[in-house]
Amino acid sequence: MKAGFEGGRKLSDRSRSRIRTSLITLCAALLAGIAWVSYGGGGQGSITYTGKSGPVIMAVKNVYLVRGPDMAAGKVVRRLIFSTADLASKLKACQAMTCSDADLREGLAVDLDAGPRLNYWFVADNQKLQFSGTSPPTALRLTTDNPQRLTGQLAMDDSTRGGPKTELQFDVAMTKEFTRWR
Numbered sequence: 001m002k003a004g005f006e007g008g009r010k011l012s013d014r015s016r017s018r019i020r021t022s023l024i025t026l027c028a029a030l031l032a033g034i035a036w037v038s039y040g041g042g043g044q045g046s047i048t049y050t051g052k053s054g055p056v057i058m059a060v061k062n063v064y065l066v067r068g069p070d071m072a073a074g075k076v077v078r079r080l081i082f083s084t085a086d087l088a089s090k091l092k093a094c095q096a097m098t099c100s101d102a103d104l105r106e107g108l109a110v111d112l113d114a115g116p117r118l119n120y121w122f123v124a125d126n127q128k129l130q131f132s133g134t135s136p137p138t139a140l141r142l143t144t145d146n147p148q149r150l151t152g153q154l155a156m157d158d159s160t161r162g163g164p165k166t167e168l169q170f171d172v173a174m175t176k177e178f179t180r181w182r
Contacts, residue, residue, distance in 0.1 A: 043082060045168035047108055049124060049131070050159060056124045058084050058106055063170040065150055068097030068178030073114040080150065082168055083107035088175070097178040108166065110154065112140070118156075122164045131163045139166075148174045 043063030049056045064081040079097075081087065084106040094100055101109040105126045111119040117134040124130075135156040144151035151171040159165045 043168060043170040043172070045154075045166065045170075047082065047122065047164050047166050047168070048159070049122060049129065049164045051124075051129055056129065058124065060084060060107065060168055062086055062088075062107075063168075063172045064088070064091055064175040065172045066091065066097070066100045066176050066178065067147075067174065068100070069181040070097065070111065070114055071181050073111075075113070077114045078112040078150070080110045080112065080154070080170070080172070081107065082110075082154075082166075082170070091175050094176065094178070096180045096182050098182050100176070100178070108164065108168075110140075120156075131158075133158050133161065133163045144171070 043060050045060050047058045047060060049058075060082045062083045062085065064083070064087060066079045066081065067076060068079075069075070070077040079100060081091075081101060081104060083104055087103055090103045091100060094102075101121065104121075104123055106124050107122075109121045116137070118137060118140060119134055120132065122129075122131045122133075135158065139156035140152060140154050142150060142152035149172065152169075154166050154168040154170070157165045
């Protein structure tokens with residue numbers, strides 16, 4: 001059979017275009033599935049912060065879930081890490097919980113289970129802008145909450161106190177569990 005022929009008939013330009021579009025769509029879907037698995041989870045939304053030099057708006061694309069001991073809380077906590085950059089390989093290389101947010105340059109780390117409120121740390125501009133705070137637990141709405149997966153939304157607004165405002169949705173599997181704090 002010659003190229004461009006099907007069952008002895010020549011394919012039209014329109015048919016070739018449809019086949020090409022279908023193959024591209026299939027490849028994109030497969031790559032998206034691979035990316036979802038390798039990054040630990042998917043997230044979307046934004047973090048807005050108004051600093052002295054003006055507003056900073058970050059589009060979050062990567063979300064990670066880690067679990068490990070927290071020295072301040074004195075117990076094991078879960079940490080959601082929202083980032084503009086891919087941190088998967090760095091997180092997998094970490095050996096202790098203290099390392100889990102060390103490479104976060106733009107984003108937000110939120111500790112769950114540490115106390116009656118959500119503890120968070122916001123960073124932007126390669127960690128030149130930082131803000132730490134707490135938020136009421138009602139800011140986090142989970143539709144899936146089990147030891148290996150979290151799905152939900154984080155909508156908090158600390159802008160009146162000089163902190164960030166978040167509008168984030170996520171679905172994330174456990175990225176890494178730590179046994180040591182340091």
